Amino acid sequence: MTDNKRRVAIIGGGITGLAAAYHLQQQVERQGLQIEIVIIEASHRFGGYIQTVNENGYQIEKGPDSFTDHKGTIAQLASELGLAEQLVKSRDDRKYVAVNEDLYAVPKGVQFGIPTEITPFMTSDLVSWSGKARATLDFLLPQGKLEGDQSLGIWMRKRLGGEVVENIAEPLLSGIYNGDIDQLSLEAVLPFLPEYKTNSKGLMSSVRAYTRAPDFVNNYLQSFSFLGGLSTLVDALIQQLSDIKLKNGVRVSSIKKMDDQLMLSLNNQSSIKVDGVMIAASHKIAETFFLEKEIFEDLQSMPLNTVATISMIFDVNQISPDFKGTDFYISRNSDVSITSATFMSRKWEHITPKDKELIKVYIGRTGDEAIVELSDRDIEKVVLQDLHKLIGLKGMPEKVIISRHKKSMPQYIVGHTKSVENVKRKLHEHYPTIRLAGNSYDGISLPKCIAQAQISAEELLKEME
Numbered sequence: 001m002t003d004n005k006r007r008v009a010i011i012g013g014g015i016t017g018l019a020a021a022y023h024l025q026q027q028v029e030r031q032g033l034q035i036e037i038v039i040i041e042a043s044h045r046f047g048g049y050i051q052t053v054n055e056n057g058y059q060i061e062k063g064p065d066s067f068t069d070h071k072g073t074i075a076q077l078a079s080e081l082g083l084a085e086q087l088v089k090s091r092d093d094r095k096y097v098a099v100n101e102d103l104y105a106v107p108k109g110v111q112f113g114i115p116t117e118i119t120p121f122m123t124s125d126l127v128s129w130s131g132k133a134r135a136t137l138d139f140l141l142p143q144g145k146l147e148g149d150q151s152l153g154i155w156m157r158k159r160l161g162g163e164v165v166e167n168i169a170e171p172l173l174s175g176i177y178n179g180d181i182d183q184l185s186l187e188a189v190l191p192f193l194p195e196y197k198t199n200s201k202g203l204m205s206s207v208r209a210y211t212r213a214p215d216f217v218n219n220y221l222q223s224f225s226f227l228g229g230l231s232t233l234v235d236a237l238i239q240q241l242s243d244i245k246l247k248n249g250v251r252v253s254s255i256k257k258m259d260d261q262l263m264l265s266l267n268n269q270s271s272i273k274v275d276g277v278m279i280a281a282s283h284k285i286a287e288t289f290f291l292e293k294e295i296f297e298d299l300q301s302m303p304l305n306t307v308a309t310i311s312m313i314f315d316v317n318q319i320s321p322d323f324k325g326t327d328f329y330i331s332r333n334s335d336v337s338i339t340s341a342t343f344m345s346r347k348w349e350h351i352t353p354k355d356k357e358l359i360k361v362y363i364g365r366t367g368d369e370a371i372v373e374l375s376d377r378d379i380e381k382v383v384l385q386d387l388h389k390l391i392g393l394k395g396m397p398e399k400v401i402i403s404r405h406k407k408s409m410p411q412y413i414v415g416h417t418k419s420v421e422n423v424k425r426k427l428h429e430h431y432p433t434i435r436l437a438g439n440s441y442d443g444i445s446l447p448k449c450i451a452q453a454q455i456s457a458e459e460l461l462k463e464m465e
């Protein structure tokens, strides 16, 4: 690095760090700024949780496998990177919920775990008649004030009753957050609600109004990936980072002020002086960098759940023809250990040979994280038992890939938005040229991580002007 240039370090080479680097590089070029950028990544591989394995005609995603692109964030990035032609849409079919070991189809129109179409809901077997009658009270109950944050589960129970929450909302939302719905923040999970609530009669009508908006219908109802899997995006970003120094296999251990710069100490006993920093790793990692422990205290109680994905390959004829869907989720009233399963090969026909089924199963959620610590053999046994019980699967898989993701799922608990605001404010007071982005803060999905990376990159450059 030359000494007359200012330097920015990005800590973490997952999708957030890479997207931030790409955006910074673009801005530096466009504005003719004298800034050098370095990404420091602890592992030997870039991409973080994104890890696609393409092997022997199979495509297996060990972490995330698809995205819904509400605001077109990834579509835009893909087009800039020349990947627009490689975007693929999933072929979603019916989703099911297991209640007491029986699978029931999720009624058409359920969004964010909330029914939005009355006829499919009223004719569904997933909720009893008394449960349905209770849910319709939502149209009559006073709207109530939505001031401040509150528990998503408690709010939903008040509006829709316990059965809809237990059999629909909780299993489907757990599929995203793997958490306890009663701890989750209404404000963080359904941020659009206050705006729509004022014009609607109840929770179901509010969600219906929001999910009928054209940008939602066009971008949110479909899942996307890339022909070569999600690692395609990671590889394309890395290829574009021609002006950026990529340092991997080395971990940042602390950040301190040094004169008017920042000193990053690395675990290989070296250090690097920079003018700006983007921390694109979780809050639990970020807090270890600083001596000022008060900066992250508002997020200290935010749990990070541990999950594992188990990808199993079967012959098509091992699967009962009775199960026609693509996904199923598990209600807490069921005596099974898995939390959800997706028939990946039904959603994405290019990822297996035609006569094979690839099923991706999740285990681990609040209160049952110990399961992830079982040996591979025991995990496989538990998963197979559950699949036999639920979908009548026969025999053993041809191949199994288990990926453990420890402390990977941030739980946006009540008060999350305010806590993030406080952490960012305190960090700014101590270190004006450090920014945070990633799944601990303003959204866990891939598009939201990328959007945060772009916003934080802009803010950082502005601060460094």
Ligand SMILES: Cc1cc2nc3c(=O)[nH]c(=O)nc-3n(C[C@H](O)[C@H](O)[C@H](O)COP(=O)(O)OP(=O)(O)OC[C@H]3O[C@@H](n4cnc5c(N)ncnc54)[C@H](O)[C@@H]3O)c2cc1C
Residues within 6 Å of the ligand: 011, 012, 013, 014, 015, 016, 017, 040, 041, 042, 043, 046, 047, 048, 049, 050, 062, 063, 064, 065, 066, 067, 068, 250, 251, 252, 253, 280, 281, 282, 285, 307, 309, 405, 408, 409, 437, 438, 439, 443, 444, 445, 446, 447, 449
């Ligand atoms: C199992 C699983 C499935 C998911 N499925 C989906 C899905 O289908 N769709 C979707 O939209 N989202 C999904 N998500 C969420 C999404 O994948 C994540 O929110 C997103 O990938 C986070 O990216 P990130 O770059 O912020 O963090 P990470 O991917 O965690 O990257 C952070 C990087 O920082 C590095 N690092 C850590 N400490 C240091 C240090 N001290 N110094 C330097 N580097 C460091 C790490 O090695 C890592 O590479 C899923 C998440 C998980 C765990």
